[in-house]
Amino acid sequence: MADVSLADIKALRERLGTGMVDTKNALVEAEGDFEKAVEILRLKGAKGNAKRADRSTSEGLIAAVESATATTMIELACETDFVAKSDKFVALGNVVLQALADSGAETLEAALAVHSDGKSLAAVIDDEAAILGEKVELRRVVRIPGDKFSVYLHRTNKDLPPQVGVVLSYTGDDAETARSIAQHISFADPQYLTRDDIPAADVENERRIVEEISRGEGKPEAALPKIVEGRVNAYLKQVALLEQDYARDNKLTISRVLTDAKIGVTGFARFKVGA
Known part of the structure; x- marks a missing residue:
């Protein structure tokens, strides 16, 4: 021995x-x-x-890196917060993120095929999972093009890596307001930039649901169109960034804040670990 x-x-x-x-x-x-x-x-x-293939991965980290023309953000997931806060897992996140930023990969499938030190990222992640003893997976990746960016990474627990991440690409010169909008997105979780970006099928489905709810509440038939339209508009304000009330001042819409600051949003993404 x-x-x-x-x-x-x-x-x-x-x-x-x-x-x-x-x-x-x-x-x-x-x-x-x-x-x-x-x-x-x-x-x-x-x-x-x-x-471990069928185990759930509800912990992990969000990481992002900027370049001159785009910002890449990832969600790397694991099973426990013990692994999520380990130096080895955080280092793996940095390796994966940099490889994807260098490659320009925009989809999960393309990301896993990217090579780092002669191995695909899928293999790199599997190798590290074997050492860490947990299921580890690259759950999401996004690449936001642009010239100016505001990146906001939020820790929900001081002992853990960032659990929420926002990338905002914008035009204009007010970096402070751009950052406040990124922070707003982390809280408000908009799904689209404008109401016109919302798929028509989603709007119609929401209209059908609120009409059914309104009828179930016994609302007068004559008042239904106005009630339904009001509720549909409330839905649009909830999911479209420019329609939302500003988190720092709910008397202002995001659209108004952007106009006053002379900046425009050209793209954004929000990731939350496990969501």
């Missing part, structure tokens, strides 16, 4: 983030050879990846 010291075990654990017992056993099996121990731990973890 190889003579494995506590210092060796500590060094390998710090490198990989693995458990004490697994690390010691791998070093013993590898007769003290660090690289062989790493391979043993990866192979052991890879076998567990398949078993």
Whole structure:
């Protein structure tokens, strides 16, 4: 049996983030050879990846990086907050994010096929999941083009990496107002920029639902059209950014705030871990 010291075990654990017992056993099996121990731990973890495939990933991080012409944002998910706040998981997020920013990938399928250090990101993530001992997945990626950006990353827990992220591309010179709009988006969660961007099918479905609700409430038939229209407009204000009331002053709409600041929104995205 190889003579494995506590210092060796500590060094390998710090490198990989693995458990004490697994690390010691791998070093013993590898007769003290660090690289062989790493391979043993990866192979052991890879076998567990398949078993973890159906597990839910409700924790993780949001990360974003800007370039001159676009900003890329990702959601990297895992099973527990313990892994989410680990240095190894955060480092994996940085590797994935930078590879995607460099590649220009815009879809999840394209993102997973991007290569980093000779391996696809899908393989890189699987390898790290094997070491971390949890299911890890790249859940979402978005690339927002533009010339000017405001990126807002929000921590819902000081011990965790950002759990909410917003990328806002804009025109104009008021960076402070642009940031406040990004913060508003993180709170208000709009789905579209304008009411015209909302699919007609979604509007009609909402109209059908509120009409059914209004009838069920016993509203007068003659008043139904006005009531339904009012409720549909309330829905449009909820999901379209420019229609929303400004979080910092609900007497103003976002459209009015942008006009006063002489800036325009050309695109945005909002991610929340697990949502």
